[in-house]
Amino acid sequence: VINKTSRGTFQVVTDLFITLFTMFYFFRDGDRLIQRIKYLSPLNDAHEEELMHRFVSVSRATIKGTLLIGLVQGVLGGLTLWFFGVGSAILWGVVMVFLSVIPLVGSWLVLYPAAIIQLILGNIWQGIGIFLVTVVVIANIDNLLRPRLVGRDAGMHDLMIFFSTLGGISLFGIMGFIIGPVIAVFFLTILDIYSIEFKPDLDLAQSSSVEKHREESPSATTQS
Incomplete structure (x- = not known):
């Protein structure tokens, strides 16, 4: 258990460092990178702007x-500690706000130990209440x-936001809570662009399918 916890903590710290390190260079060189991507993109300017906007x-x-969400979880966590008589509830609430902003960490890092301490001290109902x-x-709260x-x-x-966030975090770690939805919206925008650019062909294919279905329906009725 200790080894798993140590590996998990190391992974979170590593992901956080990579996230901050990457964000630094994106903020510094982001404009040049965007211009380069636009230059190499085969899309027209309108579609490029739509992608950037999304x-x-x-x-x-x-x-x-x-x-x-971090603010809501921190406030509720602080109120929970205050309600069950835990000291320094405001301080721990502020700590939980910052912890809740970090994916895969959250306010449980304060609340679960608080519940365990209450149980050890003999405050059974307080410990059970905090845990529940x-x-x-x-x-x-995050899922809702x-x-x-x-x-x-x-x-x-x-539903798309929910699954793209979970998938992003499972694949990319902490950065996945942004990368997952971004990839999803990129995919949906590409589909929208495709439907606009090839609308005549898509409409023609749909109308041909409808006409074919109409032609087959009478023959099927006659045979039956």
Whole structure:
């Protein structure tokens, strides 16, 4: 258990370092990188601008949603500790705000030890209460709020945001909570561009399919 915890902590710290390191160079060289990508892109200017607009929207929505979710979890965690008589609830609430912003960490890092300490001290109901509130309420805030907060601003379905975030985190670690939705919105935007560029061909194929179905229907009825 200790080895698994150590490996998990090391992985989180490593992912956080890589995220901050990458963000530094993106902020510094981002404009040149974007211009280079636009230069090499085979898409026309309108489609490039649409892709950039969707990319910025989903990135901004993801970061804003993460900060808001962290604030909600920290406040609820602090109120939970205060309600069950744990000291320095405001301080621990502030700590939980920062912990909740970090993916794969969260407020449980404070609440679970608080519940265990209460049980050790003989405060059985307080310990059980903190544990239940953490598991039932606070642990599910991210799953409930993130799809709505991010999906509303990014123009994506709640289910798409939910699965793209989970998939991104499982593949890319901490950075996945941004990369996952960005890849999803990139894919959906490409589909939209495809439907616009090839609309005549798609409409023709659909009408041909409908006509073929109409021609086959009477013959099938006659044979029956």
